[in-house]
Amino acid sequence: MQVKAVIEKRRKNLAISNCAKCGKVFLPDTYTPVCAECLAKDHNDLKIINEYLHDYPLAGILEVATRTGVDAMQILRFVKSGSLRITDAPDPYKCRMCGKDLKKGTLCQDCMDKVADLKEALKKKKDKNPSNRRHRR
Ligand SMILES: [Zn+2]
Numbered sequence: 001m002q003v004k005a006v007i008e009k010r011r012k013n014l015a016i017s018n019c020a021k022c023g024k025v026f027l028p029d030t031y032t033p034v035c036a037e038c039l040a041k042d043h044n045d046l047k048i049i050n051e052y053l054h055d056y057p058l059a060g061i062l063e064v065a066t067r068t069g070v071d072a073m074q075i076l077r078f079v080k081s082g083s084l085r086i087t088d089a090p091d092p093y094k095c096r097m098c099g100k101d102l103k104k105g106t107l108c109q110d111c112m113d114k115v116a117d118l119k120e121a122l123k124k125k126k127d128k129n130p131s132n133r134r135h136r137r
């Protein structure tokens with residue numbers, strides 16, 4: 001995050017910020033960390049996920065991701081932000097993907113690796129598309 005740049009823009013009284021998802025500069029109407037495009041996509045994704053979960057209430061994140069085509073990281077973000085309840089997990093320390101017992105956190109190491117793989121694959125896909133090119137770490 002380019003905090004300095006954001007502060008600089010605020011000082012100029014322009015409520016411009018960078019979308020937390022796609023990084024695009026946008027003018028938020030209300031306080032939202034993502035641009036209207038991503039917000040609309042979020043709503044759409046959430047709707048698709050909820051429809052799937054209505055039919056398969058016990059589906060895990062990876063299953064939902066595969067079946068709905070929504071990125072697993074995105075689903076995880078919904079779960080963490082509280083906009084989505086993916087399973088009735090009575091135990092908070094269970095992996096949200098495979099249900100394995102955990103000492104802490106929301107994902108077991110295996111699933112974190114899987115997510116990392118997915119992320120990597122996604123990044124490669126995006127890299128092929130020049131319009132989506134982003135800064136590398
Ligand atoms: Zn965006």
Ligand SMILES: [Zn+2]
Pocket residue numbers: 095096097098099100107108109110111112
């Ligand atoms: Zn797991």
